[in-house]
Amino acid sequence: MNSWSGRRLREGAVTFAALALVFIVIAVVIETALGRSDSRIATEFMLIASMVVAIQAYVGNSGLISFGHVAFYAIAAYVAGLAAMSPSDKERITPDLPAWLMQLEAGLPAAVGLALLAVLIFAVFTGVPFSRMNASVVSAATLALLVLVHSVINLWNGVTHGPLGLVGVPDLVNTWVVLGTSLIVVAGALIYRASPWGLKLQAVRENEVAAAALGIPVAKMRFVGWVVSALLMALAGSVWALNSLAFAPSMFYFTDTFAMLAMLVVGGLGSVSGAVVGAAIITVLSELLRGLEGGLDVGGVSVPELPGIVQLATAGLILIVLIARPRGLFGNQEIGGLRPRHFALGRGRS
Amino acid sequence: MSVEQRTGLVVAGVTKTFAGLTALDDVTLRVEQGEILGLMGPNGSGKSTLVNVISGILAPTAGSVSVDGQDVTGKSAYNVAHAGISRSFQTVRLFGALSVSDNVAAVVRRPRRAVDRTVVELLERLRIGHLADERADGLAYGLQRRVEIARALATNPRYLLLDEPAAGLNDSESADLEQIIRAAADDFGCGVLIIDHDITLITRLCHRLHVLSNGRTLAEGSPDLVRTHPDVVRAYLGERAVAELASSDLTTSQEGSSGDGSEPVR
Amino acid sequence: MSPELLIQQFVNALSIGSIYALLALGLAVVFSVLGLLNFAYGEILTITAYAIVLLVGAGVPLAIAAVIGVIAGIGMSLLTEVVAFRPLRKAPAYAVVFSSFAVSLIVQSLIRNVISPRPQGLAVPGWLDGVLTLGSIRIPVLAIITIVIAVLAMVALTSVLQGTKQGLAMRAAAEDFQTTRLMGAKAGRLILLAFAVSGTLAGIAGVLWILRTGSASPDMGFTPLLQAFVAVVLGGMGSLRGAVLGGFALAFVEVALQVFLPSAIVPYVQAITLLVVIAVLYFRPQGFAKKIEERVA
Numbered sequence: 001m002n003s004w005s006g007r008r009l010r011e012g013a014v015t016f017a018a019l020a021l022v023f024i025v026i027a028v029v030i031e032t033a034l035g036r037s038d039s040r041i042a043t044e045f046m047l048i049a050s051m052v053v054a055i056q057a058y059v060g061n062s063g064l065i066s067f068g069h070v071a072f073y074a075i076a077a078y079v080a081g082l083a084a085m086s087p088s089d090k091e092r093i094t095p096d097l098p099a100w101l102m103q104l105e106a107g108l109p110a111a112v113g114l115a116l117l118a119v120l121i122f123a124v125f126t127g128v129p130f131s132r133m134n135a136s137v138v139s140a141a142t143l144a145l146l147v148l149v150h151s152v153i154n155l156w157n158g159v160t161h162g163p164l165g166l167v168g169v170p171d172l173v174n175t176w177v178v179l180g181t182s183l184i185v186v187a188g189a190l191i192y193r194a195s196p197w198g199l200k201l202q203a204v205r206e207n208e209v210a211a212a213a214l215g216i217p218v219a220k221m222r223f224v225g226w227v228v229s230a231l232l233m234a235l236a237g238s239v240w241a242l243n244s245l246a247f248a249p250s251m252f253y254f255t256d257t258f259a260m261l262a263m264l265v266v267g268g269l270g271s272v273s274g275a276v277v278g279a280a281i282i283t284v285l286s287e288l289l290r291g292l293e294g295g296l297d298v299g300g301v302s303v304p305e306l307p308g309i310v311q312l313a314t315a316g317l318i319l320i321v322l323i324a325r326p327r328g329l330f331g332n333q334e335i336g337g338l339r340p341r342h343f344a345l346g347r348g349r350s
Numbered sequence: 351m352s353v354e355q356r357t358g359l360v361v362a363g364v365t366k367t368f369a370g371l372t373a374l375d376d377v378t379l380r381v382e383q384g385e386i387l388g389l390m391g392p393n394g395s396g397k398s399t400l401v402n403v404i405s406g407i408l409a410p411t412a413g414s415v416s417v418d419g420q421d422v423t424g425k426s427a428y429n430v431a432h433a434g435i436s437r438s439f440q441t442v443r444l445f446g447a448l449s450v451s452d453n454v455a456a457v458v459r460r461p462r463r464a465v466d467r468t469v470v471e472l473l474e475r476l477r478i479g480h481l482a483d484e485r486a487d488g489l490a491y492g493l494q495r496r497v498e499i500a501r502a503l504a505t506n507p508r509y510l511l512l513d514e515p516a517a518g519l520n521d522s523e524s525a526d527l528e529q530i531i532r533a534a535a536d537d538f539g540c541g542v543l544i545i546d547h548d549i550t551l552i553t554r555l556c557h558r559l560h561v562l563s564n565g566r567t568l569a570e571g572s573p574d575l576v577r578t579h580p581d582v583v584r585a586y587l588g589e590r591a592v593a594e595l596a597s598s599d600l601t602t603s604q605e606g607s608s609g610d611g612s613e614p615v616r
Numbered sequence: 617m618s619p620e621l622l623i624q625q626f627v628n629a630l631s632i633g634s635i636y637a638l639l640a641l642g643l644a645v646v647f648s649v650l651g652l653l654n655f656a657y658g659e660i661l662t663i664t665a666y667a668i669v670l671l672v673g674a675g676v677p678l679a680i681a682a683v684i685g686v687i688a689g690i691g692m693s694l695l696t697e698v699v700a701f702r703p704l705r706k707a708p709a710y711a712v713v714f715s716s717f718a719v720s721l722i723v724q725s726l727i728r729n730v731i732s733p734r735p736q737g738l739a740v741p742g743w744l745d746g747v748l749t750l751g752s753i754r755i756p757v758l759a760i761i762t763i764v765i766a767v768l769a770m771v772a773l774t775s776v777l778q779g780t781k782q783g784l785a786m787r788a789a790a791e792d793f794q795t796t797r798l799m800g801a802k803a804g805r806l807i808l809l810a811f812a813v814s815g816t817l818a819g820i821a822g823v824l825w826i827l828r829t830g831s832a833s834p835d836m837g838f839t840p841l842l843q844a845f846v847a848v849v850l851g852g853m854g855s856l857r858g859a860v861l862g863g864f865a866l867a868f869v870e871v872a873l874q875v876f877l878p879s880a881i882v883p884y885v886q887a888i889t890l891l892v893v894i895a896v897l898y899f900r901p902q903g904f905a906k907k908i909e910e911r912v913a
Contacts, residue, residue, distance in 0.1 A: 129898035
């Protein structure tokens with residue numbers, strides 16, 4: 001326990017308090033003031049923001065871009081969805097499932113638990129080779145991972161119902177569950193960030209050669225970050241699945257990957273607070289633009305096939321943010337780490 | 351050099367070639383715990399390469415490196431670090447976006463007390479405690495150098511390698527640095543290998559000197575070498591100084607190399 | 617499996633490999649100079665392909681359309697450098713991943729809105745579908761053309777790199793891309809050259825690709841991008857020779873899997889190929905390239 005820095009944990013706690021407040025307010029507003037369609041959007045937002053936070057736990061602390069986290073989301077969603085669906089539905093659309101899964105009609109904890117287990121195995125299996133690769137190679141490898149998982153889900157008709165996806169996933173989740181999930185994910189990311197492993201991974205990010213020369217185990221730290229963020233992703237993803245009734249492989253591919261990475265970039269890769277704020281900005285922007293399009297309302301940002309304004313604008317926004325403020329809004333800064341001098345005009349860094 | 355010696359950082363016959371270029375040629379030296387050895391030589395003489403080989407960033411083409419009896423030849427920087435070696439770098443390699451205390455906390459291993467306390471005490475000792483929350487890459491150069499040393503000391507090393515720690519420092523900063531390094535050897539008990547061009551600093555600080563030229567050992571012995579050894583004087587001050595030296599009453603190279611049992615010049 | 621079929625598949629693999637090798641080389645050229653991957657690379661092919669489809673559809677002879685297509689591809693490559701890379705020269709390395717990705721999405725979006733979201737077919741001239749018969753071996757004309765053009769392009773590139781002053785400068789820059797990234801104006805022209813070369817290679821690959829597949833769609837650039845990445849990674853990042861080797865290796869693995877796997881598993885070829893690649897990277901993180909000595913200040 002001596003290795004844990006009280007100072008860093010305190011900063012994390014302050015940040016958590018601020019972010020938790022935001023989420024709690026949103027949940028309360030959903031329950032009391034919002035109509036059905038707006039509720040859906042806001043609930044989705046909380047889950048998507050949680051997923052961005054999960055990605056941040058790896059990408060932000062390691063400085064390595066991962067395109068593969070949506071693969072964890074996909075696996076978690078499918079496992080949780082399949083676990084929770086009624087056996088009769090499964091017999092109809094996913095006839096090749098193993099018997100135990102076919103008969104299973106899990107409640108929320110079991111479905112989420114199974115999803116976490118599946119992702120844990122997958123994350124460990126991929127994490128071992130990935131954490132040994134150098135920075136540019138691993139980015140390409142995570143891209144390969146995304147394609148790999150998407151391709152398998154798309155093709156394995158007997159188990160995943162192929163391109164048509166899962167339908168009839170029970171709604172086991174209410175606003176408070178979503179709130180709880182978001183709080184757990186945010187807390188998890190902040191605790192990891194404050195932990196000795198998170199700190200060491202950040203040291204590796206800043207200067208890999210110096211970190212190794214001073215005794216930090218580079219590959220091991222990257223491995224920990226990979227697995228932690230995968231589990232957080234799985235938690236958010238499985239709850240998302242049990243809130244979504246239906247989903248298809250196309251939702252777990254490039255468009256969503258880019259949308260979430262965009263949120264991270266806008267908010268600031270190095271910051272959990274940034275991840276949440278970035279998610280908020282992009283979500284609001286997307287909703288406004290979607291309203292302009294007069295198009296379909298399917299909630300959140302995971303609307304894959306809509307060509308046009310939303311994607312264009314998001315991409316354009318990314319470019320602008322990157323050129324004007326490459327480190328994003330928060331940079332490496334957390335809310336808990338803000339000091340009075342950060343608000344002085346013309347001074348300070350972020 | 352006796353094979354049985356158990357203590358000390360021992361570099362034996364290290365050679366390093368890069369695609370035909372010989373950067374180090376059969377270099378042998380030794381640092382005891384609590385001792386400060388100055389590594390000198392003109393630019394390109396192989397000093398940084400030697401430090402990189404010792405710290406595991408480069409593997410030697412021939413020869414061996416051992417730490418208190420443990421062979422670390424060719425092992426990775428991580429393994430060398432865990433054998434008890436720590437270092438600073440010629441160009442400052444801090445964890446830029448992290449605070450000064452985080453820079454230090456990141457490398458502390460198995461602290462016996464709360465890491466925060468360990469960090470604060472170390473920073474106080476190097477008189478940078480007031481900078482604890484500052485971002486490392488926002489500091490003035492001299493202070494960054496001090497943070498690097500604090501960080502290197504945080505791993506509780508047996509041997510500390512400092513690659514031009516005084517480069518770019520003004521006189522008062524250099525004097526501070528001298529104190530810090532001496533304290534590292536005396537209070538922390540580290541063996542220190544220091545590369546620097548500041549002759550005044552080196553001669554005041556070091557117990558012994560080892561001079562390289564073109565990857566080979568030129569001379570080894572007391573800090574007087576820079577004033578008395580013709581080859582060393584030639585390398586640093588030119589031919590005229592050598593001529594002046596030869597015509598003076600001062601001792602010749604003989605005393606410089608036999609006086610304290612160091613290696614004969616090659 | 618009969619020897620004839622084996623030879624035919626071998627030629628097939630060579631032909632696909634030629635395209636992958638060109639693609640990988642184009643990506644590797646930019647990577648070797650800048651140390652950065654261009655995520656809008658696939659769109660060079662897309663632009664070339666659409667240019668050809670639209671021009672041929674308007675009656676322009678194929679050969680001319682192909683040349684114009686390659687020029688359009690070069691233009692796309694240069695545009696990416698100016699919009700996504702140049703303004704971010706001093707930004708952290710990952711920034712260009714997003715900016716080039718953004719450019720890629722913008723191009724796809726524009727094509728969907730301005731041209732059509734549906735695939736556009738190319739009227740491939742009949743003779744290209746022809747087959748050469750040597751004894752009992754049937755070799756598609758297109759395969760031969762592909763291999764020849766690709767090899768010519770790669771030979772031309774090699775002589776440019778080794779023979780000209782600019783080529784030398786590019787190879788020097790490739791030695792230390794950290795410095796190149798920060799050098800500013802002086803390196804500017806060199807980088808433009810690298811992107812132009814990259815665009816040429818991808819453009820030629822685009823011509824061969826559209827002749828082979830016969831249709832262009834807005835998101836067609838993604839598969840070539842992925843193949844190029846995988847090939848570059850296999851070959852060892854920054855190694856041009858490795859990129860070419862990687863391209864051929866990838867093609868051979870794909871074709872071998874397609875030929876020897878039971879037909880039920882064939883749809884998974886792409887997935888299995890990727891698994892193979894990840895496995896290779898586990899045992900040899902640096903790919904086919906030799907280990908590079910860490911350069912430390």
